[in-house]
Amino acid sequence: xxxxxxxxxxxxxxxxxxxxxxSLFQATVVVRWLTWTWAAIGLAISTEHLVHxxxxxxxxxVALVLTAVTTVFWRTEPAxxxxxxxxxxxxxxxxxxxVGDGYVYADSxxxxxxxxxxxxxxxxxxxxxGRRWAVVAAVGLSIASFIGEGLNDGGNGFGEWGVTASxxxxxxxxxALVAGYVAQRLRKAEAEISEARARxxxxxxxxxxxxxxxxxxxxxxSDTELAALARDQERDxxxxxxxxxxxxxxxxxxxxxxxxxxxRRHGTRVEVVIADDAEEPGPVVMEALAGAVGEALANAGKHxxxxxxxxxxxxxxxxxxxxxxxxxxxxxxxxxxxxxxGLKESITGRIEAVGGRVEIxxxxxxxxxxxxxxx
Amino acid sequence: MGSLAAVRVVIADDHQIWRAxxxxxxxxxxxxxxxxxxxxxxxxxxxxxxxxxxLCDLNMPNGGGIKVATECGEMTRVVMxxxxxxxRDLLEAIAAGACGYLLKSTPSDELRNQLWKAAQxxxxxxxxxxxxxLTEFRRVSKAEAPGEALSGREREVLQHVAxxxxxKEIGExxxxxxxxxxxxxxxxxAKLHLxxxxxxxxxxxxxxxx
Numbered sequence: 001x002x003x004x005x006x007x008x009x010x011x012x013x014x015x016x017x018x019x020x021x022x023s024l025f026q027a028t029v030v031v032r033w034l035t036w037t038w039a040a041i042g043l044a045i046s047t048e049h050l051v052h053x054x055x056x057x058x059x060x061x062v063a064l065v066l067t068a069v070t071t072v073f074w075r076t077e078p079a080x081x082x083x084x085x086x087x088x089x090x091x092x093x094x095x096x097x098x099v100g101d102g103y104v105y106a107d108s109x110x111x112x113x114x115x116x117x118x119x120x121x122x123x124x125x126x127x128x129x130g131r132r133w134a135v136v137a138a139v140g141l142s143i144a145s146f147i148g149e150g151l152n153d154g155g156n157g158f159g160e161w162g163v164t165a166s167x168x169x170x171x172x173x174x175x176a177l178v179a180g181y182v183a184q185r186l187r188k189a190e191a192e193i194s195e196a197r198a199r200x201x202x203x204x205x206x207x208x209x210x211x212x213x214x215x216x217x218x219x220x221x222s223d224t225e226l227a228a229l230a231r232d233q234e235r236d237x238x239x240x241x242x243x244x245x246x247x248x249x250x251x252x253x254x255x256x257x258x259x260x261x262x263x264r265r266h267g268t269r270v271e272v273v274i275a276d277d278a279e280e281p282g283p284v285v286m287e288a289l290a291g292a293v294g295e296a297l298a299n300a301g302k303h304x305x306x307x308x309x310x311x312x313x314x315x316x317x318x319x320x321x322x323x324x325x326x327x328x329x330x331x332x333x334x335x336x337x338x339x340x341x342g343l344k345e346s347i348t349g350r351i352e353a354v355g356g357r358v359e360i361x362x363x364x365x366x367x368x369x370x371x372x373x374x375x
Numbered sequence: 376m377g378s379l380a381a382v383r384v385v386i387a388d389d390h391q392i393w394r395a396x397x398x399x400x401x402x403x404x405x406x407x408x409x410x411x412x413x414x415x416x417x418x419x420x421x422x423x424x425x426x427x428x429x430l431c432d433l434n435m436p437n438g439g440g441i442k443v444a445t446e447c448g449e450m451t452r453v454v455m456x457x458x459x460x461x462x463r464d465l466l467e468a469i470a471a472g473a474c475g476y477l478l479k480s481t482p483s484d485e486l487r488n489q490l491w492k493a494a495q496x497x498x499x500x501x502x503x504x505x506x507x508x509l510t511e512f513r514r515v516s517k518a519e520a521p522g523e524a525l526s527g528r529e530r531e532v533l534q535h536v537a538x539x540x541x542x543k544e545i546g547e548x549x550x551x552x553x554x555x556x557x558x559x560x561x562x563x564x565a566k567l568h569l570x571x572x573x574x575x576x577x578x579x580x581x582x583x584x585x
Contacts, residue, residue: 211458212390215479219486220396234480273503273537276510310502310539314509326539366544 017079020186024127025081028120029074032067035117039063042111049109056104056113059097063117066093087121087128091137094118095144102151112148119175126179134176142169203241211237224267232260251280251321254290255311258297266301268309268327275314281321285374288350289323292358295346296325296370304329304368316373320356326369331362347372381406382494385424387417387443388432388456393479397430397456400483404491414438421447428494433457433464433476441471448472454493466507469564470571475499497542498560505537508567515570522570525563532559 306329411417455476
């Protein structure tokens with residue numbers, strides 16, 4: 001998340017280190033020690049090729065000091081490893097060793113002075129500075145190794161040392177690219193995992209605490225307004241936990257909104273049940289549906305004296321959506337009541353306008369059901 | 376266990392306060408013979424007391440409701456009482472052998488009513504659960520999942536439940552007895568149970584798990 005934010009101050013911490021950063025730095029520390037040890041052995045067994053033994057030892061000593069310092073920092077204040085200055089110092093020392101390689105040896109030698117030690121600096125650069133700057137650093141070290149190999153030439157000509165230097169350059173750039181890329185991906189993955197974990201933790205806590213409490217309030221409170229409030233809150237929380245954003249208008253959100261409004265206004269419990277595989281209608285149809293469902297609910301609350309309403313939506317067998325609004329109210333006799341106070345028009349009008357159809361069925365004492373088919 | 380005697384109930388929930396609340400809400404027709412705070416304890420208590428009905432929270436430590444339904448679903452009626460609407464969980468619970476589920480926000484009188492019916496052997500099927508099961512069977516009939524499909528009548532019954540009709544209303548509308556509606560619902564649950572079991576077995580065989 002905070003990838004690439006840099007601090008140019010030698011002591012100021014670039015960012016709070018994640019556990020990914022820590023383990024990457026641990027890796028560079030280990031690589032530094034291993035490569036330095038191998039380089040030191042290489043130096044010890046090729047003393048007969050040396051022309052400037054003191055300089056060679058001094059350079060290796062400087063590399064050892066840096067290796068030790070980074071180890072100490074890693075154990076005590078790992079954030080310091082994440083400063084630009086630290087990385088630049090390390091890269092400069094690496095460059096010095098690469099150039100020095102050509103100066104301290106007479107001509108041919110079994111192994112270059114720093115061997116793979118500079119690679120650790122490039123990994124650190126990849127972690128701290130990111131892929132782009134790490135490649136810049138790799139180009140710098142490549143130039144240094146060209147100078148070093150050139151100094152060491154020993155009369156064999158560019159054909160030989162040029163190839164060696166080029167292959168080193170290739171390796172450096174690859175190392176920088178890979179280190180920068182891996183560090184970035186790991187950080188991203190870590191951020192994603194911790195976000196998911198936080199959500200999960202919240203969900204568990206809410207399930208055990210807040211949702212239970214809201215359920216108790218709804219069940220045990222005789223205050224209908226309080227119960228309705230608890231129901232609203234419960235719905236909001238559930239939506240959040242399920243990751244459904246209420247800003248995005250859709251079938252579920254729209255019908256739930258209509259239902260919630262109705263619950264507040266009439267105090268009737270409305271259960272909205274929507275099949276998983278119900279298709280999202282277009283905006284025009286959605287508006288007609290929401291309006292029709294609202295009308296049906298208003299009728300259930302005002303005239304039918306319903307206590308409970310179920311709004312159900314599923315994909316229709318042929319095409320589009322099937323929606324039903326069923327209440328447990330007093331119902332009516334369709335034979336005697338022809339047009340239930342505009343119920344038919346207000347609902348049928350909206351649905352037929354978008355090419356759907358409506359059926360209303362009811363019997364005294366058996367509640368009322370409005371069924372809608374929308375394209 | 377005639378319908379005159381009080382229904383013997385075990386309540387399993389990891390919140391003591393919730394168990395006390397439900398106990399208070401159940402009234403005279405129910406006798407609480409045991410309580411448990413987690414899945415393992417619930418199974419132990421149920422096996423010891425052999426209740427008519429188990430009221431069980433879906434999310435509990437040590438296995439939770441799924442475990443209780445799996446291990447005790449055949450010897451007694453397990454009803455899930457839960458705040459969770461996590462759909463897979465509910466379907467899993469029903470497939471494991473629970474005979475229904477109720478939301479914890481269900482008002483006391485309705486809760487008593489539904490539990491009484493459950494104790495008499497009627498599946499407690501809420502509209503949202505019916506919708507879930509319908510979706511599951513649509514998946515089967517589109518051959519995205521192997522398994523036995525619903526008959527036309529069963530689908531019709533299930534759709535009515537999803538739409539909020541009572542068994543009585545469904546019976547009247549389809550010109551069949553209320554008992555027949557109940558039988559259809561039981562058959563639907565049995566098919567679901569079987570399909571899920573076969574799916575798990577198929578998965579196990581495909582992935583080389585013996």
